[in-house]
Amino acid sequence: MLGKLILLFTVGPLVELFLLIQIGTRIGALPTILIVLLTGVVGAFLAKLQGLHVWMEIQREMAQGRFPGDQLIDALLVLAAGLTLVTPGIITDILGFLILIPVTRLPVRNLVKAKLHRMMDSGQIHVRGFM
DSSP, rough: OOHHIIIIIIIHHHHHHHHHHHHHHHHHHHHHHHHHHHHHHHHHHHHHHHHHHHHHHHHHHHTHHHHHHHHHHHHHHHHHHHHHHHHSSSHHHHHHHHHSHHHHHHHHHHHOOOOOOOHHHHHHOOOOOOO
8 A cells, every 4th residue: 555655646746747848848838837727727616516516416315314325425536536636737637527527437436335345345444333
């Protein structure tokens, strides 16, 4: 796990920086900066809209007496997408936009659910009630 985190926080930003430099040399520094700013603003706006939509789904599920498991995972994914979209970079922007779109978020949600089930089955995660 530590190795994955080291890769994520060292190699990831270096790749993003390389891509931004390559784009900057082709279209110029100012257009590159404007693209980064635009994707951040648009991403934050879309994340807010999707977050409100997911919040309404959570409320609807709870009003009907059901546990909003899928919606809670969606809320976590929308938060992660928003964070990646305000982070400067091309790869993070693509991932963030893909996670924000409900159709492409569904397979990611299913992967997260499968991972959580495997972790519960192996005993890595213990689920306890309030009582």
